[in-house]
Amino acid sequence: MARTVAVIPARGGSKGVLRKNLRRVGGLTLVARAIRAAQAAPSIDLVVVSTDDDEIAATAEEWGAAVIRRPAELSGDTAASESALLHALDALAADGHEVGVLAFLQATSPFIAGADIERAVQLVREGVHDSVFSAVETYGFLWQRDADGRARGINHDPAHRPRRQDREPHHLETGAFYVMDAAGFRTAQHRFFGRVGIVEVAERTAIEVDSEEQLALAQAIAPLVDTDEPRMDVDAVVTDFDGVHTDDTAIIGADGRELVSVSRSDGMGIARLRRAGVPVLILSTETAPIVSARARKLHVDVRQGVDDKLAALREWADDRGIPLSRIAYIGNDVNDLTCLDAVGWPVAVPGSDALVLAAARVVVSRPGGAGAVRDLADRVLRGRAPRDPAGSFTEPAIRTERKAP
Structure with missing residues (x-):
């Protein structure tokens, strides 16, 4: 049976934005966002990433996409997207996949909605159009x-400027996705052929990332567009200390000792994570007795006095066989950015540095020292827990299988 396949071309080289397809918007790489959008369209049978880059390939596989290695001659600045699509169709055919409908997604459009892709797929499947593209209405x-x-x-x-209500709208191509009859595309060798149709998309989703300015804009509006609470399916939790377990202030006594305020509810959240089999690490650049004491109280791992937090995180994760994509890291300041950019679930507390907020996939609702860790723990447990027949959540035993983030 012919399948509906989404192909995401994502080469490693880019000039306007260095390593563009691996840059993050709303805490997710652009290529991961495209994969997630394709997976959200019910009619898509297979999601494929066409790339020449090892890191992009690894990211694609982590997110559950198949990978087609694109040759160098199809990966340069002058290579057309059509060439990558035709190469992908040939590779799929060689692997025994018959493609009936081809969905072409561009990772440079970070806010593609699965429902919009599905509308386009159905228009092609039902024979209404041979080729469909996303566009916004403009006057x-x-x-x-x-x-x-x-x-x-x-x-x-x-010389004649009619009012808006007296004009017919035009449609501006967004470049986000194109859906085509695969056989027709092979014959035409380009994405617009036969009966061409339009799927109108919301203007807020139409931004394309081709410059650093556009990337910054996408990062800024991501919290407004990504309104659905994501399901946090992770295998480990790593936390900064100051500003996360505390409110980032300290009382210093006459003898020089520091006192901080922590939340008992954080302790309960971590206890529940431990019971569910989720390992927890406290990672801090400071070396302070209070951090060690808190880690002992919570029965969790701790690394202190760490200059390179990402190196320490990688070592801890490797020792436990946990991919970084399966880790939630919560922080609040710029020294957390390397870790936030590396994990699958970057999390920030309210009032964090602006760069941290821009890097976060989730911002918890409670401040540091006032239940931020408990908020994260509750989200993680909700993401792991299966529903019972009555619809309530039950805490699972340790899960061993690996799933896409």
Whole structure:
């Protein structure tokens, strides 16, 4: 039976934004966001990432996508996306996959909705269109400069400016996705052929990341677009100490000893994580007796006086055989950024440094020292717990299988 396959071309090289497909928006790499969007469309049978890059390939596999290695001659700046798609179709055919409908997603569009992809797939499946693309409705007046620098109207007569309600809209291609009859695409060798249709998408989802400025804009609006609470399916929790277990302040006595305030509810959250078999690590750049004392009280691992937090995190995770993509890390300041950028679930507390908030996939609702760790623990446990027939959650035993983040 012919399958509906999503192909995401994601080469390693890029000039406008270095290593663009691995940059993060809302705590997720762009390639991971594209994979997640394709997986959210019920009719997509297989998600494939076409790449020449080892790190992108590893990320794709972690997220449950198949990987097709693209040759160097199809991975340069001048290579057309169509060439990558045709190569992917050939590779799939050689592996015994008959593709009936091809969905082409671009990782540079971070806010693709699975429901929009599904609408496009159904239009092709039902024979309404041969090729469908995503677009936003626009009433904008377009202009073009002539050779002498003078402006002239493209889609309007400058001498006659009708009101918006008196004009027909145009549609601006977003570049986010294209869905095509696979056989028709092979014949035409380009993405627009036969009966071409449009799927209108929300304007807030239409941003493309082709520059650092656009990446910063996407990171800024991600909390407004990513409104659904994600299911935190992780195997370990790592926490910073100051500003997470505490409110980032300290009382210093006359003898120089420091006193901090912690939350008892954090202790209960960590106890529940331990009972569920989720290992916990406290990772701190400071060396302080209070950190060691708190770790002993909570019966969790601790690493202190760490200059390179990411190296320490990798060592701890490797010792336990836990991929970084399966770890939730919660922090609040710039010395946490390397760890936040490396794990599958970067988490911030309210009031964190702006760069930390931009890197986070989740911002917990409680401040540091006032239940931030408990909030994270509750989310992790909800993500791991199966529902019983009555719809309530039950805490599972230690889970051994690995799933995509």
